[in-house]
Amino acid sequence: MPGTIKPRYGQASPLPKNLIQEEHRVRPTSGLEFISSRHFPDEVQGDLIINNTIGFLGTKQHTMVDDPESAGYNSQFRQDLVISEDTNFRPVDMEFAPDGSLYLIDWHNVLVGHMQHNARDPLRDHVHGRIYRITYPSRPLVEPAKIVDASIDELLDNLKLPEYRSRYRTRRELRSRDKAEVLAKLSDWVDSLNKNDVRYEHHVLEALWVSWGLNQIDADLLRQLLNANDFRARAAAVKVLRYSGHQIPDQAELLVIAAQDDNPRVRLEAFVAGSWLEGESGLTVLEAAGQKPLDEWMQLPYEAALAHINGHNVGQDPLTKGSKTDLEGKERELFVKGEEIYKREGFCITCHQPDGNGLSASQFPPLAGVEWVTGNQERLIKITLKGIMGPIDVKGKTYPGQVPMTPFGGMLDDEEIAAVLTFVRNAFGNKAPAILPEKVKEVRNNIKDKEGFYSAEELLKEHPMN
Numbered sequence: 001m002p003g004t005i006k007p008r009y010g011q012a013s014p015l016p017k018n019l020i021q022e023e024h025r026v027r028p029t030s031g032l033e034f035i036s037s038r039h040f041p042d043e044v045q046g047d048l049i050i051n052n053t054i055g056f057l058g059t060k061q062h063t064m065v066d067d068p069e070s071a072g073y074n075s076q077f078r079q080d081l082v083i084s085e086d087t088n089f090r091p092v093d094m095e096f097a098p099d100g101s102l103y104l105i106d107w108h109n110v111l112v113g114h115m116q117h118n119a120r121d122p123l124r125d126h127v128h129g130r131i132y133r134i135t136y137p138s139r140p141l142v143e144p145a146k147i148v149d150a151s152i153d154e155l156l157d158n159l160k161l162p163e164y165r166s167r168y169r170t171r172r173e174l175r176s177r178d179k180a181e182v183l184a185k186l187s188d189w190v191d192s193l194n195k196n197d198v199r200y201e202h203h204v205l206e207a208l209w210v211s212w213g214l215n216q217i218d219a220d221l222l223r224q225l226l227n228a229n230d231f232r233a234r235a236a237a238v239k240v241l242r243y244s245g246h247q248i249p250d251q252a253e254l255l256v257i258a259a260q261d262d263n264p265r266v267r268l269e270a271f272v273a274g275s276w277l278e279g280e281s282g283l284t285v286l287e288a289a290g291q292k293p294l295d296e297w298m299q300l301p302y303e304a305a306l307a308h309i310n311g312h313n314v315g316q317d318p319l320t321k322g323s324k325t326d327l328e329g330k331e332r333e334l335f336v337k338g339e340e341i342y343k344r345e346g347f348c349i350t351c352h353q354p355d356g357n358g359l360s361a362s363q364f365p366p367l368a369g370v371e372w373v374t375g376n377q378e379r380l381i382k383i384t385l386k387g388i389m390g391p392i393d394v395k396g397k398t399y400p401g402q403v404p405m406t407p408f409g410g411m412l413d414d415e416e417i418a419a420v421l422t423f424v425r426n427a428f429g430n431k432a433p434a435i436l437p438e439k440v441k442e443v444r445n446n447i448k449d450k451e452g453f454y455s456a457e458e459l460l461k462e463h464p465m466n
C-alpha cells in the first residue's frame with residue numbers, strides 16, 4: 001500500500017512494514033485472495049489466503065483487520081488452509097466462484113524457478129495439473145449472481161452483494177455495456193439508495209468505481225465520498241482521485257485536504273498520491289501530510305516521497321545530491337568533493353564498497369567504524385599516499401594482506417587526498433575532524449623518500465593505536 005510512492009530511477013522505494021507474522025512468512029507466493037463468501041463462516045470473512053510453491057506447499061490463512069491506531073492493519077496467522085506432501089504441488093492461483101466455493105489451481109510441476117532451467121527442459125510438465133474446489137460442507141452454497149445476460153438494473157443491484165468477486169465480475173460486465181446508458185441508470189440507482197442503510201457509503205463507492213471503469217469519473221460521487229463518514233470510503237475515494245487528475249481539475253487541492261484527514265489511512269493514501277504530482281503541487285500535498293503525526297506505516301514512505309519530489313535520494317543532501325553532513329564551510333566543500341572522488345570507478349568504492357563495509361571475503365577491510373580511518377591523521381594520509389599491504393587487523397579481524405591497496409599519491413593532489421579522507425572520516429556513521437590540504441602537503445613532504453607500500457606493522461610503530 002505505501003510501497004507505491006513515485007520511485008526514483010535506480011533506487012528501491014522503502015518496503016512497507018510486513019503484515020504477516022514472522023513465523024508464517026513464505027515465498028514464492030502466487031495467487032492470493034480475501035475471503036468474501038457467505039458460503040464460509042462469518043468469522044473468517046476478510047481473511048487473507050495466500051499460496052506458496054517452495055518449501056511450504058499449500059495455502060496459509062491470516063486475519064486482516066483495520067488497526068484503529070494506525071494507517072495499517074493487524075494480522076494474525078489463523079491456519080494452514082491447504083497443505084500438500086506432494087513435492088510437485090504448485091498452488092498458483094485461486095478465486096471464489098459464483099457459488100461461493102473456492103477454486104484452487106495446482107500447476108503441478110517438478111520445475112520451478114527463475115529460468116534456471118531451460119525453456120525446453122523435458123521435465124517441464126505440460127500434461128499434469130489439477131483444479132481443486134474447496135467447500136464448507138455444513139453451510140449452503142451461494143446462489144450465483146446473474147451477470148451474463150443481466151439487465152443494467154440487475155447488474156447495478158448486484159453491487160450490493162456481500163461477495164467481492166460477484167461485484168467485481170459485475171463491474172467488469174458493466175464496463176462492456178453502453179456507456180451513456182449505464183451512466184444514466186447509475187445516477188438513478190444512487191438516488192434510489194437508502195441513506196440509512198449501514199452499507200450506504202459502500203454502495204456509493206461501488207457506483208464511483210463503475211463510473212471510473214467507464215473512464216468518466218462521477219465528480220459529484222467522488223466529492224461525496226471524500227467527505228464520507230467511513231474512513232475506508234474516504235481512503236478509497238482518494239485512490240480514485242489519485243488516478244484522475246486528467247478529469248478532476250482540482251485534484252491537487254482535494255489531495256491537500258485529504259492529506260490532513262483525521263484518519264491516518266486517508267492521509268497515507270493522500271501523500272502517496274501526491275508523490276506523483278509535478279513539482280509544487282505535489283510538495284504542497286506532502287507538506288500538508290507532514291503536519292500531522294506519521295505512524296510506523298507512513299514514516300519511511302513519507303521520507304522517501306519527500307526526497308524524491310525534491311529530486312534526490314533518501315538520506316541525501318538536497319543541494320549536492322550527496323550524503324548529508326553537518327560539516328561547514330571549507331570542510332563541507334572537502335566532504336562534497338571527497339564523496340565524488342570516493343565513488344569514482346577504481347578509487348575507494350570499488351574495494352571498500354558504497355556502504356564503507358568492505359568485502360571481507362575478498363580481503364577488502366571496512367572503513368566504517370574503524371580507528372585506522374577516524375584516528376591519527378598522519379597514519380591515514382600515509383596509507384592513502386603510498387598504499388598498504390601485508391597482514392592487518394581491522395575491527396577484530398585479521399586480513400592476510402595478500403591484496404595490496406592502491407597508492408593514490410600519484411593520482412590525487414593534496415586537496416583531493418584531503419577531500420576523500422575528510423569524506424571517509426565523516427561518512428558511514430564515522431565522525432572525525434576534517435583533514436586539510438596543508439596537512440597532506442606536510443605528510444607528503446615528510447615521506448617523499450619512502451618507497452613501496454606501507455605495512456600495518458610499520459605504520460603502528462610510527463603511530464600506535466590509542
Ligand code: HEC
Nearest residue numbers: 346347348351365366370372388389390392401403404405
Ligand atoms: C584496489 C582495492 C582498493 C582500493 C581502490 C582502495 N583500497 Fe583501501 N584497502 C584495500 C586493501 C586490500 C586494504 C588492506 C591492505 C592490507 O591488508 O594491508 C586497504 C586498507 C585501507 C585502510 C586501512 C584499513 C581500514 O580498513 O581502515 C584504509 C584507511 C583505506 N584502505 C582507505 C582507502 C581509501 C580512502 C581509498 C580511496 C582513496 C582506498 N582505500 C582505496 C584495498 C583498496
